[in-house]
Amino acid sequence: MMHASQQVLALAPRGDTVVVGGSFLGVDELPRVFAGGVVAYDTRRGAWSTFAQGLSRDGGGILEPPAVRALAWVGDTLYAAGSFPAGLARWNVAATRWEEIEGIRGSVYVLAACGGDLYVGGDFDAPSHGIVRWDGARFWPMGTGVSGERPDQPAAVYAMTAAPDGALYVTGNFTEVHGRPSRYIARWR
Numbered sequence: 001m002m003h004a005s006q007q008v009l010a011l012a013p014r015g016d017t018v019v020v021g022g023s024f025l026g027v028d029e030l031p032r033v034f035a036g037g038v039v040a041y042d043t044r045r046g047a048w049s050t051f052a053q054g055l056s057r058d059g060g061g062i063l064e065p066p067a068v069r070a071l072a073w074v075g076d077t078l079y080a081a082g083s084f085p086a087g088l089a090r091w092n093v094a095a096t097r098w099e100e101i102e103g104i105r106g107s108v109y110v111l112a113a114c115g116g117d118l119y120v121g122g123d124f125d126a127p128s129h130g131i132v133r134w135d136g137a138r139f140w141p142m143g144t145g146v147s148g149e150r151p152d153q154p155a156a157v158y159a160m161t162a163a164p165d166g167a168l169y170v171t172g173n174f175t176e177v178h179g180r181p182s183r184y185i186a187r188w189r
Contacts, residue, residue, distance in 0.1 A: 121157030
């Protein structure tokens with residue numbers, strides 16, 4: 001059971017397991033284990049487990065949990081986004097540890113799996129503003145990304161989902177997508 005002061009911000013089901021992300025240090029059923037913002041719940045057995053030492057804001061300390069804002073499976077790889085140094089990490093099954101993925105300068109808010117790739121949204125500038133595609137090895141720009149009407153109101157992507165036809169729908173605080181007018185919602189194909 002989560003504590004009342006803790007927040008669950010993301011879910012990623014897979015088979016009989018639901019991976020839970022948020023802002024928490026642990027769960028009651030694992031009293032001496034640091035979860036670092038991400039745990040798994042086995043729906044068949046009714047049991048919680050952790051992913052090694054979890055994620056941390058400072059690369060190893062356990063004083064303040066990270067906020068894991070988004071989770072997504074791409075094939076057998078679990079990705080997490082949130083308030084830890086790189087903003088994006090993947091679970092290395094073989095090494096049983098999290099590996100942070102460098103290359104985004106800013107905040108990551110949302111993840112979506114589409115066509116074997118991971119799409120990353122948020123408020124960042126590289127390699128394109130607010131949205132990029134990760135192919136498992138490197139980031140690819142999505143045109144010029146998203147932009148706003150005014151420089152004092154930064155554009156950002158806050159939600160996205162992949163449609164069955166392979167299109168990616170994106171919402172957020174933006175008025176242009178790749179230099180074309182698009183108020184708060186866009187579709188990539």
